[in-house]
Amino acid sequence: KAGVTQTPRYLIKTRGQQVTLSCSPISGHRSVSWYQQTPGQGLQFLFEYFSETQRNKGNFPGRFSGRQFSNSRSEMNVSTLELGDSALYLCASSRGPGEDTQYFGPGTRLTVL
Amino acid sequence: GQNIDQPTEMTATEGAIVQINCTYQTSGFNGLFWYQQHAGEAPTFLSYNVLDGLEEKGRFSSFLSRSKGYSYLLLKELQMKDSASYLCAVRVTTGGFKTIFGAGTRLFVKA
Numbered sequence: 001k002a003g004v005t006q007t008p009r010y011l012i013k014t015r016g017q018q019v020t021l022s023c024s025p026i027s028g029h030r031s032v033s034w035y036q037q038t039p040g041q042g043l044q045f046l047f048e049y050f051s052e053t054q055r056n057k058g059n060f061p062g063r064f065s066g067r068q069f070s071n072s073r074s075e076m077n078v079s080t081l082e083l084g085d086s087a088l089y090l091c092a093s094s095r096g097p098g099e100d101t102q103y104f105g106p107g108t109r110l111t112v113l
Numbered sequence: 114g115q116n117i118d119q120p121t122e123m124t125a126t127e128g129a130i131v132q133i134n135c136t137y138q139t140s141g142f143n144g145l146f147w148y149q150q151h152a153g154e155a156p157t158f159l160s161y162n163v164l165d166g167l168e169e170k171g172r173f174s175s176f177l178s179r180s181k182g183y184s185y186l187l188l189k190e191l192q193m194k195d196s197a198s199y200l201c202a203v204r205v206t207t208g209g210f211k212t213i214f215g216a217g218t219r220l221f222v223k224a
Contacts (some may be wrong), residue, residue, distance in 0.1 A: 042214055106154070
């Protein structure tokens with residue numbers, strides 16, 4: 001069974017631009033969560049989607065948004081990029097909300113210059 | 114608020130046993146996870162505890178005490194490849210399901 005895939009793997013943007021990251025969950029998994037990982041803050045929860053609906057949201061500004069499609073693939077968007085948005089963005093999938101195990105993708109390394 | 118504490122770094126010797134502790138203060142506890150993350154890679158699932166007690170899986174064991182808000186990950190027969198960060202994470206059900214991660218413990222295994 002193929003794992004969680006994320007595209008692109010690396011991205012370089014400049015301040016003020018926007019970016020869209022993509023995540024394809026494991027086949028049969030319907031829940032997708034997004035996390036931001038930085039050396040200083042560790043893994044911070046961004047949001048979770050299930051059945052095309054955002055079920056939960058972390059403490060991030062409205063510049064961070066996401067969506068989920070009917071095939072469970074998910075995208076997250078960051079608008080008006082800031083230097084502090086430079087991080088590893090990880091997507092994790094599970095069969096559903098509250099399932100015992102999340103499987104992480106390899107992440108997208110975003111660098112904002 | 115929700116808080117998870119674990120040591121920042123630990124060093125141990127190949128072949129030895131190491132215990133990584135995690136304490137948490139959360140509301141709506143719904144399970145505790147341990148993940149391993151090698152540098153530059155994604156976290157990989159190690160263990161899950163929702164009831165008190167010890168869960169053993171090969172060289173890795175995880176313990177949970179819900180009343181004390183405490184867990185530990187025990188790694189036996191350490192190998193060099195166990196050098197990684199170990200993330201303690203708690204799933205909570207306040208306002209829907211959410212997983213909160215600790216900052217991670219970086220483990221260095223020396224020969």
